[in-house]
Amino acid sequence: MPLIKNGRVIADRYVNVLDERALPEGVPVLxxxxxxxxxAAEILQRDAPVxxxxxxxxxxxxxxxxxERLAVxxxxxxxxxxxxxxxxxxLLRERYGYHGELRATGQILxxxxxxxxxxxxxxxxxxKASDVDAxxxxxxxxxxxxxxxxxxxxxxxxxxxxxxxPLSRVGEIA
Amino acid sequence: MYLYDEFDRTLxxxxxxxxxxxxxxxxxxxxxxxEFKPLRLMNGVYLQLHAYMxxxxxxxxxxxxxxxxxxxxxxxxxxxxxxxxxxxxxIQFNWIKLESLPDAMADLASAGLxxxxxxxxxxxxxxxxxxxxxxxxxxxxxxxWAELLRQHTTMHPEFTFLPRKFKIAVTxxxxxxxAVKVHDIGLHLHRNGAxxxxxxxxxGGGLGxxxxxxxxxxxxxxxxxxxxxxxxxxxVYNQFARRDNLYKSxxxxxVHDLGAEAFAREVEAEWQHIKxxxxxxxxxxxxxxxxxxxxxxxxxxxxxPPELSRxxxxxxxxxxxxxxxxxxxxxxxxAIVTLSLKPEGGPPGDATSDQMDAIADLADRYSFGEIRVxxxxxxxxxxxxxxxLPELWRALDAVGVATPNVGLVSDIIACPGLxxxxxxxxxxxxxAQELTRRFRDLDLARDLGRLHINIxxxxxxxxxxxxxxxxxxxxxxxxxxxxQITLGGRADERAELGxxxxxxxxxxxVADVVEEVVAAYLELRERPNETFVETVKxxxxxxxxxxxxxxx
Amino acid sequence: xxxxxxxxxxxxxxxxxxxxxxGDGAVVYRTRDGNWSTRLDEAAVASTAPTATEIxxxxxxxxxxxxxxxxxxxxxxxxxxxxxxxLRESIRNAGPTVRYxxxxxxxxxxxxx
Numbered sequence: 001m002p003l004i005k006n007g008r009v010i011a012d013r014y015v016n017v018l019d020e021r022a023l024p025e026g027v028p029v030l031x032x033x034x035x036x037x038x039x040a041a042e043i044l045q046r047d048a049p050v051x052x053x054x055x056x057x058x059x060x061x062x063x064x065x066x067x068e069r070l071a072v073x074x075x076x077x078x079x080x081x082x083x084x085x086x087x088x089x090x091l092l093r094e095r096y097g098y099h100g101e102l103r104a105t106g107q108i109l110x111x112x113x114x115x116x117x118x119x120x121x122x123x124x125x126x127x128k129a130s131d132v133d134a135x136x137x138x139x140x141x142x143x144x145x146x147x148x149x150x151x152x153x154x155x156x157x158x159x160x161x162x163x164x165x166p167l168s169r170v171g172e173i174a
Numbered sequence: 175m176y177l178y179d180e181f182d183r184t185l186x187x188x189x190x191x192x193x194x195x196x197x198x199x200x201x202x203x204x205x206x207x208x209e210f211k212p213l214r215l216m217n218g219v220y221l222q223l224h225a226y227m228x229x230x231x232x233x234x235x236x237x238x239x240x241x242x243x244x245x246x247x248x249x250x251x252x253x254x255x256x257x258x259x260x261x262x263x264x265i266q267f268n269w270i271k272l273e274s275l276p277d278a279m280a281d282l283a284s285a286g287l288x289x290x291x292x293x294x295x296x297x298x299x300x301x302x303x304x305x306x307x308x309x310x311x312x313x314x315x316x317x318x319w320a321e322l323l324r325q326h327t328t329m330h331p332e333f334t335f336l337p338r339k340f341k342i343a344v345t346x347x348x349x350x351x352x353a354v355k356v357h358d359i360g361l362h363l364h365r366n367g368a369x370x371x372x373x374x375x376x377x378g379g380g381l382g383x384x385x386x387x388x389x390x391x392x393x394x395x396x397x398x399x400x401x402x403x404x405x406x407x408x409x410v411y412n413q414f415a416r417r418d419n420l421y422k423s424x425x426x427x428x429v430h431d432l433g434a435e436a437f438a439r440e441v442e443a444e445w446q447h448i449k450x451x452x453x454x455x456x457x458x459x460x461x462x463x464x465x466x467x468x469x470x471x472x473x474x475x476x477x478x479p480p481e482l483s484r485x486x487x488x489x490x491x492x493x494x495x496x497x498x499x500x501x502x503x504x505x506x507x508x509a510i511v512t513l514s515l516k517p518e519g520g521p522p523g524d525a526t527s528d529q530m531d532a533i534a535d536l537a538d539r540y541s542f543g544e545i546r547v548x549x550x551x552x553x554x555x556x557x558x559x560x561x562x563l564p565e566l567w568r569a570l571d572a573v574g575v576a577t578p579n580v581g582l583v584s585d586i587i588a589c590p591g592l593x594x595x596x597x598x599x600x601x602x603x604x605x606a607q608e609l610t611r612r613f614r615d616l617d618l619a620r621d622l623g624r625l626h627i628n629i630x631x632x633x634x635x636x637x638x639x640x641x642x643x644x645x646x647x648x649x650x651x652x653x654x655x656x657x658q659i660t661l662g663g664r665a666d667e668r669a670e671l672g673x674x675x676x677x678x679x680x681x682x683x684v685a686d687v688v689e690e691v692v693a694a695y696l697e698l699r700e701r702p703n704e705t706f707v708e709t710v711k712x713x714x715x716x717x718x719x720x721x722x723x724x725x726x
Numbered sequence: 727x728x729x730x731x732x733x734x735x736x737x738x739x740x741x742x743x744x745x746x747x748x749g750d751g752a753v754v755y756r757t758r759d760g761n762w763s764t765r766l767d768e769a770a771v772a773s774t775a776p777t778a779t780e781i782x783x784x785x786x787x788x789x790x791x792x793x794x795x796x797x798x799x800x801x802x803x804x805x806x807x808x809x810x811x812x813l814r815e816s817i818r819n820a821g822p823t824v825r826y827x828x829x830x831x832x833x834x835x836x837x838x839x
Contacts, residue, residue, distance in 0.1 A: 059413075081212055081295065083335025087412045090332050095447060111196070111213055118331035130204070142188045144181050146325040201748065203790040221793060223818050225751035256827040268826075271750035521824055592814060593822035603824045653812055 002132050003103075004124045007139070009132055012125075014051055014072060030074055033058060036066075044069045051101070056084040060091050067098045074125070077106035086119045093120035113138040118145070176236065176321055177466045178286045185328070186283045189290055193217050194276035201273070216296065216334075218264075218289025219275060222596050228270045229292040230282060234302040234320040234344075235263035235547040239534040242545055244285035246530035252278045257530070259515060259523045261587060261638055262341070263301045263547045264292055268594055290328060295336045297327035297408070302344045303351040304548035307469065308556045310504045313371060316346035316363055318464045319400060322455070325463075326401050333408045337415040338423035340408070341380075348667070353549060355379050355388045355669035356641055358425045359407060361400070372396045377407060377437065378429030379669075381635035386426040387669050389434035391441060397460070399445075402453035406445035410437070470542035470557050475507025477560065485564040491578075492567050494616060498578035500563065509560050511541075513553040513575040514585065518610045521603045522588045523551030525575075532573045540566045549638075550587050550626075552580065582619040583627060583692065584610040587638060591631030591648060592655075598631035600648025600655035600681070605629055608685045613692075622692060625706045628663070641665035643707045644688060645672040655681040661691065661718060662710035673715045676723050687722055694721040735775045735782070740800050742769040742808060743778070743785045744818070745792035753818045754792050756785045762792050766819055767807045771800060 003012045014028045023029050028049040036043060036052045043050055044066065051072025054063060063073065073092060075085035085104065092098040104121040110131040116124055117139060126132055193213075200210040218229035230245070237245075245265055249257050252274045253267040260266055270278060282288060291298060300320045307315040323342060327333065333340075345352040346363035354360030360376035373395045379388030395403055407425075415428045429437045486493045501510040513533065515523050525533070533553065537545045540562050541555035548554060553575070558566060570576040579585045586609060589595065591602030606629055613619055628642030632649075639645035645660035657679055660672030679687050692706075698717055699709045710718070743756040747764075754762035755769035763769065772778040778797050785795035799811030810816040817823060 081335055082417055083295075083333070084413055084417075086332040086335065087409050109209060112335075115329075115331040115334055141192050142185065142329070144184045144188070146185070146328050147330060201790075207789045207793050221746055221751055223814070224753060224821060225746070254827045273749045521826060524826065526827060592817060593824050601823065603822075607824065655813065 002126050002129055004126055004132060004135050005122060007136050010123075014049075016053070028071065030072060033063075037062065040066055051103075053105070054088070056082065056088065060088045060096065063092075064096045067092070067096055067100070070098075070100055072101040072103055072123075073098065074103040074105050075121075077104060077108050077112075080107045080109055080112055086115065089116075089119040089121055110134040110138045114141060176233070176317070177468060179466070183283075183286065186286065186288050186290075189217070189288060190276065190279045190283045193279060197272060197276055212294060214272075215294040216291060217275075217279070218292035219270075219272070220293060222268065222594055223592075224594070225269045226272055226275070227594070228267045228275065228278065228289055229260070230265050230267070230287055230289050231292045231299045232263050232265060232287075232547050233324055234300060234306065234317045235304050235549075236306075236317065237545045237547065238285075239537040239543040239545065241285045241287055242530050242534040242537065244282060244287060246527040246534070248278055248281060249527035249530065251281070255528070256524055256526045258521070258590065259525065259547050259551050259553070261549045261551065261589070261636060262299050263304070263549055264299055265547070266590075268590070293339075295338050295340075296334050297323075297330070297336075297340045297342065300324050300327075300342045300344065301352055301357075301549060303347055304546040304554045305351060305501070305510055305556065306346070306546075307467070308503050308505070308508075308510055309347050309351075310502050311349055312347040312504075313363060313365060314346055315464075315467065316344040316352075316361075318460065318467060319361065319363065319373075319397070320344050321463055321467075322401065322460070323404060326404070326453075327408075330408075333412060336408070336412055337417045338420075340411070340425070342404070350665075350667040350669075351548070353638070353641065353665040353669070355667070356381055356385070356638070356665060357388060359404065360388045363397075366394050370394075370396070373400055375403060375407075377441075378426040378434070380424055380426040381638060381640045382424070383421050383633050384427065384430075385635070385640045385671050386430060387671065388426075389429060389437075391434060391438035398455045398457075399449055401455060402449045402451065403441070403445055405448060405453055406441045409444055410440045414440070470544075472505045472508060472557070473559065475559055475561065477506050479507070479561040481561055482563060489564075491571075492564060494620075495567055495571075495576055495578040496563065498582070498620070499576070499580045500558075503557075507560055509558050509563060511555040511558045511563070511566065511570075512548070512580045513555065513570060514577040514580055515552050515575060516579055516585050516610065517574055517577050518584065518614050519607050520610070522586050522606050525553075529573055529575065532569075533575065536566065536569055536573070550581075550585065552585070578616060579619055581624050581626070583613045583622050583625040584619055586610065586627045586629060587642070588629040589631050589636035591629070591637075595631060595636075597634055598648065599633075599650040600631050600657065602629040602631040602637060602646075602648060605646065605648075605657070605681070605684050609688060612685050612689055621702070622695070623703065623705050625692075626665075627688070638665060639663075640671045641669060642672060643705075643710070644691060646684065646688075649678055651678065657681070657684045659684075659687060659691070661715050662707055664707055673710075675715055676719050690722045691718055694718045735779050735797060737772070737775050737778055737797065738799075739811070740771050740773050740802055740808065741778050741797045741811075742766070742771055742800050743781045743795055744769075744798045744815070745785060745795035747792050748790065756781055756795070760784060760788075762788075766800070766810065769800075769808055771802075771808050772797075 002009050014030045016030045030051040032053045049071035053074045103123040104116045105125040196213050199205040220227040253269045258266045302316045306317045341357045342359045343352045343354045343357040344361040356379040362374040375392040376388035411425045416422045499512045542557045546554035586606040588602040588606040592598035626643045628639045629646040630637035630639040639647045641663040647658045659675040663672030664670045747754045758770040800808035803809045810819045
């Protein structure tokens with residue numbers, strides 16, 4: 001499924017290694033949480049970038065010790081109605097200071113794009129190819145947001161968000 | 175009343191544009207119903223038995239006359255000339271077409287109205303006391319806090335796909351008119367021993383299949399912390415509540431399963447991380463919101479002006495209405511007037527477009543252009559000069575909203591039920607209508623005193639039957655409508671769930687049974703001013719049960 | 727939520743497939759020629775589960791026209807025409823049993839106390 005980053009479709013360099021086979025050499029990989037945690041030290045010694053696919057029913061605190069060395073964290077929306085990964089995303093960005101790629105995967109439609117970006121996702125693994133073209137316009141649907149930012153503590157008290165700047169990058173990190 | 179600024183108006187306008195696009199994509203087939211349904215729900219668009227239903231938010235139950243006229247217009251132009259006020263201070267239109275909705279929403283947006291988050295698994299309309307800002311027993315206007323929370327939870331990127339709906343209510347008075355104890359979060363603004371004002375935070379109240387009274391998880395929270403604390407509650411809920419079972423997804427189940435103390439600890443642990451961050455409320459921010467709540471330029475008037483006492487003596491009907499529908503105001507010379515939407519034989523909580531227009535005009539003339547919607551499905555004029563009461567009464571009487579039954583047996587709260595709602599098992603409205611006919615005698619109603627009948631057409635309890643003094647729940651048995659009756663529920667600061675009276679009774683017998691329950695009360699009460707609910711509390715359900723089921 | 731198609735249909739009498747029209751939410755019934763009609767007497771009546779399932783499947787696939795299709799019981803009247811088979815379907819067919827919109831509007835049917 002197409003990946004969108006900064007409004008453009010990008011190639012997915014990462015290989016999903018979902019079973020127990022050996023990790024391919026020299027290639028960026030995405031590894032499921034259980035496998036990663038069982039072997040973290042060794043996996044992180046690879047030359048190529050490592051990413052983790054983290055399920056939405058597991059606390060991201062468990063991943064915290066490894067965040068500095070992870071290139072990608074992929075969070076999961078089993079259904080677009082299941083919003084647990086939004087909390088995980090915000091915690092990763094704002095509590096644990098994660099600066100790597102935060103990827104949204106699963107069932108995500110254009111109507112969630114803006115929420116995803118504002119929650120801190122910078123790459124979206126889109127469910128419908130037809131939604132790709134809508135990305136730019138989806139992010140422009142709203143120009144005003146109620147949720148406050150640190151610099152907005154005066155009379156204005158609101159954040160005017162540029163089209164695809166995540167909430168976290170505009171100084172929301174507590 | 176809260177004055178929208180450019181910011182608020184822009185958000186609502188952008189929402190309309192988004193929804194127009196979504197409707198277009200649905201009608202063209204680009205979106206399936208499964209994809210579209212959560213999107214339309216987020217704008218308050220339900221599909222019911224006969225048609226779509228649009229639920230419009232009335233934030234903390236406050237309307238301007240201009241907004242009420244817009245609702246009248248929507249009713250006329252897009253619906254069948256009437257609307258229904260709900261137990262969450264919203265309004266519903268029952269016959270809206272999907273294809274008309276974008277235009278209807280654009281019209282509503284021009285008056286600052288919308289259906290945002292009146293449905294869906296998000297934070298819903300934040301409700302409060304319909305006497306906010308004018309009640310003598312309140313310590314400050316809770317609507318300022320309701321507005322702060324409304325803004326914070328509107329299109330919140332993290333909390334737009336919660337496990338289930340989330341309802342918050344705020345009160346700031348000693349007597350709770352907002353039913354905070356049966357909400358997901360109930361907030362009670364009060365003064366602590368040191369004279370500071372803050373919130374008691376209650377979590378996990380709710381009705382429906384598994385009713386619970388909310389648990390107090392924080393006796394005192396400084397005002398500065400309200401957004402961060404609510405954020406912490408929502409974050410714990412969003413992450414840890416069940417999503418596998420529709421009936422176990424509310425926060426009340428999470429609180430029950432973890433236990434209130436363990437739940438409170440989770441919230442506190444999360445809150446510690448964020449309490450001093452961007453969500454800590456700057457007094458300037460609060461002041462800015464508060465400044466946009468405009469209060470009337472009250473005149474300096476005396477209580478009990480002579481024209482009032484004269485008229486009371488001259489007209490018995492006016493006197494009855496005055497004693498029932500008019501309450502004390504915190505400003506001398508003024509009064510709070512309740513407009514009863516419960517006429518004899520009428521569907522509870524409905525108003526026609528014509529009535530809405532007339533009420534809007536009267537609000538301009540007598541209430542500084544402001545109207546409130548109460549969760550008991552009546553309207554309120556919050557700022558009426560006492561000297562205007564006789565004239566106002568005559569006008570309200572002509573509009574059909576001056577039945578002096580406020581808080582009495584015929585002031586029934588009922589959900590739309592099987593006549594409208596696709597979730598219902600049984601009808602509620604005709605049961606209410608028949609009861610208003612049986613209890614049409616206002617002298618009897620006055621003698622009975624405060625008596626809240628709540629009727630729900632299904633276990634979802636939109637009629638709040640669990641907390642009715644007499645609660646009536648419609649169920650289906652072998653294709654027939656049956657009703658379970660409970661006694662002794664309360665929704666206020668002494669909130670309690672009602673106790674089952676006995677086996678369910680068929681549709682044709684409900685009114686008879688209620689009459690018998692009322693007759694039993696008259697015999698059993700210790701003194702005339704012992705209210706129904708006090709008598710039930712004192713004696714329990716048994717004596718009522720004996721009386722009712724002995725004869726059946 | 728299980729799709730209506732995945733639930734094994736068990737029918738105990740004649741049924742029709744009903745839904746709400748997409749554009750305006752009106753109650754509609756699936757007809758013999760694969761369309762939708764607001765008139766119950768134009769509905770395709772099925773008396774076996776396989777037939778009902780087939781009509782339902784086609785109806786569900788047609789969600790650009792109508793939404794939320796399901797199988798509803800009917801009774802066959804003296805004139806051989808289908809009539810609503812329970813209270814809910816009566817109300818869907820004829821409208822609310824209570825007046826609305828002011829004193830001048832009469833109900834479609836009266837199921838009185």
